[in-house]
Amino acid sequence: MTAPTPRRALLALALAAATAATVPGGRASAAAARGEGAPQGEGEPAGGAPAAAAAVAGADAAAAAQVVDNRFWYAYAHWRAGTHRGTAALAGSRPGLVIDTPAGRTEYTDPHTAKKGTWEYAVWTSPVHRSGVPGTEAIASWNAHTPAGTWIQIELRATYGSGAAGPWYVMGRWASGDGDIRRTSVDGQTDGSTTVWTDTLAVDAPARANGVRIAAWQLRLTLYRKPGATPGPTVWLAGAMVSDVPDRFTVPASAPSGTAHELKVPRYSQEVHKGRYPQYDNGGEAWCSPTSSQMTIEYWGRKPAAADLAWVDARYTDPQVCHAARSTYDSAYKGCGNWPFNAAYAATYPGLAGVVTRLRSLTDLETLIRSGIPVITSLSFRTEELTGAGYGTAGHLMTVVGFTASGDVVANDPNSPDDAAVRHVYKRREWENAWLRTKRHNSAGKVASGSGGVCYLYAPARPNAAQIAALRAVGVL
Numbered sequence: 001m002t003a004p005t006p007r008r009a010l011l012a013l014a015l016a017a018a019t020a021a022t023v024p025g026g027r028a029s030a031a032a033a034r035g036e037g038a039p040q041g042e043g044e045p046a047g048g049a050p051a052a053a054a055a056v057a058g059a060d061a062a063a064a065a066q067v068v069d070n071r072f073w074y075a076y077a078h079w080r081a082g083t084h085r086g087t088a089a090l091a092g093s094r095p096g097l098v099i100d101t102p103a104g105r106t107e108y109t110d111p112h113t114a115k116k117g118t119w120e121y122a123v124w125t126s127p128v129h130r131s132g133v134p135g136t137e138a139i140a141s142w143n144a145h146t147p148a149g150t151w152i153q154i155e156l157r158a159t160y161g162s163g164a165a166g167p168w169y170v171m172g173r174w175a176s177g178d179g180d181i182r183r184t185s186v187d188g189q190t191d192g193s194t195t196v197w198t199d200t201l202a203v204d205a206p207a208r209a210n211g212v213r214i215a216a217w218q219l220r221l222t223l224y225r226k227p228g229a230t231p232g233p234t235v236w237l238a239g240a241m242v243s244d245v246p247d248r249f250t251v252p253a254s255a256p257s258g259t260a261h262e263l264k265v266p267r268y269s270q271e272v273h274k275g276r277y278p279q280y281d282n283g284g285e286a287w288c289s290p291t292s293s294q295m296t297i298e299y300w301g302r303k304p305a306a307a308d309l310a311w312v313d314a315r316y317t318d319p320q321v322c323h324a325a326r327s328t329y330d331s332a333y334k335g336c337g338n339w340p341f342n343a344a345y346a347a348t349y350p351g352l353a354g355v356v357t358r359l360r361s362l363t364d365l366e367t368l369i370r371s372g373i374p375v376i377t378s379l380s381f382r383t384e385e386l387t388g389a390g391y392g393t394a395g396h397l398m399t400v401v402g403f404t405a406s407g408d409v410v411a412n413d414p415n416s417p418d419d420a421a422v423r424h425v426y427k428r429r430e431w432e433n434a435w436l437r438t439k440r441h442n443s444a445g446k447v448a449s450g451s452g453g454v455c456y457l458y459a460p461a462r463p464n465a466a467q468i469a470a471l472r473a474v475g476v477l
Contacts, residue, residue: 085123
């Protein structure tokens, strides 16, 4: 396992707060510490309908009870809204945003390859979304199709409680492949009030009384293609989440449902890939995020085509995990744990949607499991805090696939010696607290961030009735 990256440590030190995530078309609760890999030792870790606007001061009781507000655009009417400069809404079974007539041309020099190219572009700017939560952090998320010769840029601009507007922050430059540009975040953008840390726009001093809060925001999407090329990219879903998560070292215990239920999710170990393709975050020992993503993608019956795996050494088992690592790698972060990049990768498979969100409790998680939706979760804990894990971690992803009759958590934990050993049963109370808390003490006794209930949800873009009901019950739809 690898130690936390310097960026992750900087985020924890600068924010002393949990990072947040996103949900499609609805409202949930969100905050999280990043998970990537499962370090043996402890370091400092990182960290529906729109709601009515909530002022930073004087929010009513209902708004004050919320910790996250989400707004996503994914329907044909959503894409027709906003401001178009060369873009158009695409109707059909999966509506989207496409290039109609390019607004112009520009040059882009890839900072990771020095490759310079000329691109046609078109721009869509969302309506202003008034957040129901006076937030301290925001994350954008997107699902898109980017054929060869195309890519997209996602930007977010916050309006603070004072009424002042922040700058347009780049939240990602993304393509499903890496032949045209290198997928990248743009770390360290700041205006002195907020700063972008990889995939998270965060208020610089969230604990300060009467400090800056995010009251509203807009999203801007720029679609790029080689001059004259068709088709261009298609964006199916885009939006963001704003959250203000309370600090807590422990969370209330939830009552188990009393019913055992386990999904048949494929089991993959990240550890069998140790040493493979070290150019992608030091190889498999740090691949908990893409390994978990691949398990869940295959649960839904999707796999990469043989041609997609042709680059992988034929001697390697589970080549699709190598493919997932390459397909989620963030060249600026130098890791595979960028949350929106993982969700966007899942959505490259036909008929799948992927987002990052935060759930309120294990009760929410059980509701999803019973509807057939596995949940990829981020946790951080000391070795002695999670019986049977055998390791401590500043941030790690594992896939919850079920619950025992007594309510214990059944998880596919990729930090296992081989595929056969991936299934684990963890004590409910230990696992619940490790997942939902936002503050903890690391092995050095220092206060560090907890995950705050962060998770990835991958599900059909057109979910069935039971899945819709479950997603609504947990506040996602």
